Amino acid sequence: MNNLIKINASLLTLFLIIAGLISYRINTEKLPVMNNTAGIEMPVIMYHSVLKDTNLSGKYVITPAQLDDDLKHIENLGYTTVSMDTVISYVKNGTPIPEKPILLTFDDGCYNNYIYALEIIEAHNAHAVFCVVGEYTDQYTQSDVANLTYGYMRWQDINELIKNPHAEVANHSYGFHSHSNGRNGSKRNSGEDSNEYREIFRKDTEKAQNCFISNTGFAPYIYAYPFGAYSPESFDILKEMGFEATLSCNEGINVLTNNSECLYLLKRYNRPSGISSADFFAKIEAAE
Secondary structure, three states: OHHHHHHHHHHHHHHHHHHHHHHHHHHHOOHHHHHOOOOEEEOEEEEOEEOOOHHHOEOOEEOHHHHHHHHHHHHHOOOEEOOHHHHHHHHHHOOOOOOOEEEEEEEEOEHHHHHHHHHHHHHOOOOEEEEEOHHHHHHHHHHOOOOOOOOEOOHHHHHHHHHOOOEEEEEOOOOOOOOOOOOOOOOOOOOOOHHHHHHHHHHHHHHHHHHHHHHHOOOOOEEEOHHHOOOOHHHHHHHHOOOOEEEOOOOOOEEEOOOHHHHOOEOOEEOOOOOOHHHHHHHHHHHO
């Protein structure tokens, strides 16, 4: 009888060990990583200036009312705005992400984004990436001009953005957001030596990063190509510098997988005025 009890006890112990190992495996498996090998679709919207004066509305200017309507429409369609940090964590670590994610971005660092757009983003408990041009921010910090129509955010405004849980800040170059220097954004010029271009691109990016660090203590890990213009030589440089995602101006739906390459040259849909929220997002839904 005692031997039978000992045998049963041993079997019970063995069963518990096996059950424990199975339970441990189930609990520690990163199922989201396994699931995202098939990919999850994510549109990215590209906004620019947000102004109340409808006379100024156009390809790169919408009204606060239009932005508010966009966010309402996004919610009604079942999308959830996500931060870039959430996207990166999903791709690299399998961290859960909403079933229908959508990323909102605002290019150039317009002051009206800080006054109008941020308030609307907060009201909808949404998230957005604000892409800042270092040269513009330096200029308007020095002049201390806060103009909704033509002004850009100052470093004190950027500091507030960084603290805001609804906002992220991206490097939109230091001085490439201009056609006056004969260059198309950050793209390599025709006939320009590859090594010379690499040095020019690295110096501009480092200058912007250093401005961020010296004025805010923060170094962006997102890079938005000015005018969406880029050259392949820039890819490795940005990765070496620690950038985990880049934004293009090419239109299309992004597919997020567990391959971190999907985070680079993310496609975006420019949001112009003159089209309703319903029609604008119908175009995007049709592409999915």
